[in-house]
Amino acid sequence: MSRPINNSTPSPVIQTAVTVALSIYLVGLVLSIVGNTGSGSSAVVRTIKSRLFSPWMVPPWLDLGFDYRLTYGSDEDGDFSVEVRRQGDEKAAPVRFPGRLTGERAARWRRLARSIAVEDTDRDGLLAAAVGRGMFDDAGADDVTVRVLRTPLVDRGGPPSAPVQASSARVRMVGGELQLIRAEPRGEVAPLVRPDASGDPSDGGTGSDGEATR
Amino acid sequence: MNTRSSDAARPLSSTHGFAAVGDAWNRFWFSPADSWPLTLVRIGTAAIALAAWWSYAADLQAWFGPAGVLPADTVREWRPPTGFSLFDWAVTPLSLNALFVATGVVFALLLVGFATPVVAVLAAVLWASLLHRGPILAGPADDGLSILLWCLAIGPAGEYVSLDRWLANRAGRPVPAAGWRASISQGLLQVHATAIAAGAVLAQLKGDVWWNGLAAWYLATGPRSGAAGLVPLLERSEYLTNLLTHGVTAFEILFAIGLWCGPTQQLVARVGLIGWPLVGLLAGEPLWGLAMALFALPLAVRR
Numbered sequence: 001m002s003r004p005i006n007n008s009t010p011s012p013v014i015q016t017a018v019t020v021a022l023s024i025y026l027v028g029l030v031l032s033i034v035g036n037t038g039s040g041s042s043a044v045v046r047t048i049k050s051r052l053f054s055p056w057m058v059p060p061w062l063d064l065g066f067d068y069r070l071t072y073g074s075d076e077d078g079d080f081s082v083e084v085r086r087q088g089d090e091k092a093a094p095v096r097f098p099g100r101l102t103g104e105r106a107a108r109w110r111r112l113a114r115s116i117a118v119e120d121t122d123r124d125g126l127l128a129a130a131v132g133r134g135m136f137d138d139a140g141a142d143d144v145t146v147r148v149l150r151t152p153l154v155d156r157g158g159p160p161s162a163p164v165q166a167s168s169a170r171v172r173m174v175g176g177e178l179q180l181i182r183a184e185p186r187g188e189v190a191p192l193v194r195p196d197a198s199g200d201p202s203d204g205g206t207g208s209d210g211e212a213t214r
Numbered sequence: 215m216n217t218r219s220s221d222a223a224r225p226l227s228s229t230h231g232f233a234a235v236g237d238a239w240n241r242f243w244f245s246p247a248d249s250w251p252l253t254l255v256r257i258g259t260a261a262i263a264l265a266a267w268w269s270y271a272a273d274l275q276a277w278f279g280p281a282g283v284l285p286a287d288t289v290r291e292w293r294p295p296t297g298f299s300l301f302d303w304a305v306t307p308l309s310l311n312a313l314f315v316a317t318g319v320v321f322a323l324l325l326v327g328f329a330t331p332v333v334a335v336l337a338a339v340l341w342a343s344l345l346h347r348g349p350i351l352a353g354p355a356d357d358g359l360s361i362l363l364w365c366l367a368i369g370p371a372g373e374y375v376s377l378d379r380w381l382a383n384r385a386g387r388p389v390p391a392a393g394w395r396a397s398i399s400q401g402l403l404q405v406h407a408t409a410i411a412a413g414a415v416l417a418q419l420k421g422d423v424w425w426n427g428l429a430a431w432y433l434a435t436g437p438r439s440g441a442a443g444l445v446p447l448l449e450r451s452e453y454l455t456n457l458l459t460h461g462v463t464a465f466e467i468l469f470a471i472g473l474w475c476g477p478t479q480q481l482v483a484r485v486g487l488i489g490w491p492l493v494g495l496l497a498g499e500p501l502w503g504l505a506m507a508l509f510a511l512p513l514a515v516r517r
Contacts, residue, residue: 033416071429107438129288
């Protein structure tokens, strides 16, 4: 489909302005890749990018690092789902997402579930609290447990694994205030052994079977 | 047909140093180019945008509604400080639905090419707003769409196969001459095609599975993969798994570099039209694969 070619280039003023704009944008593009959060970045790159480029590249959704690893075969690449159930009622049918949903809609729920499990800990469980509150009606209660389940990746030649709990939190409304109680995984600690077996609590021992309690 | 890319592949003149770089820069960005490739990109982008937009429809209120799981104040914690969304102001179910439907209408208008210069800008703004309303929900395809829409907002994407063209024909207005805005738009698509492929390769090569050749296995057995049929084959042959993994990496590297080598440019772009959707299918990101193919489209259809 051919048509006449207008060989005239833009006026020098426009050409200069566009060149400057393109140059600035291309620097921003490079810094976005170099300084994307997925790979980490140096302080100088992070500072330049966040002060000079991010303020205008973020609003149009152009501050992208293209950190598309697709998979690292790690836990974080497993299949995540979120489950909300009335607190204390194990027999109640949970609300599950993505459940049987497919396609891009299911992918968005998976990203949400993954964010709760992987990124929410840095933000005091805000997302888990919001999801729990948003699902009070679905669960039929204002005291619910929000669990994220992760189906581990299948190793080559290995059997499929059952889903495991990646995170869990109780979300409840008490006196108009939303409360989040995270189910913290019990950390592994070395047993504390008292130097003498007298059971004197002043020596810092546990006084029981020698295993520290939290 | 004179195109930007063929001009860019022309040997440099006898000038040297900065002048040569300046000449090459001007040829690449400002040589008049036909907007026919942008028409194809417009139609493809609008179609993918409608599919991505539709994926929000059923859960719109559940996510962003007044009693949704992603209240605006929570989402702000996930946003950079300068991020904002028009959807933040849609605080009632009715206003949220109205803005969402308006976004879909804008994408539909972009598809048919009506008032394209304005609609393309609106589409880019509304899409960025929708993503900022729930950044947690956004994936690679959404990123790609955002860039495609901004590129369409810059160049004349409605001059062919559009209502705009039909109306112009009825009014007796001829097809405009090739221009430099189309050149900039297509140049940005080419730059981003390389940037995204390079970014993906850099990210992937930080993971062991891309070196030991097992990445394809984990992708194919993933919950969204469209390559589940390959799993029995991959299970039988480790070599095949390795070849597929290394093939994806090699394809991305060759794509990023090959788009800039005159003799291979068109071939690489055409391979990208097939290769990216296949990678997207394997990775369970089909829309991303299609979006990536659109970045290669202008060079692939060059005459």
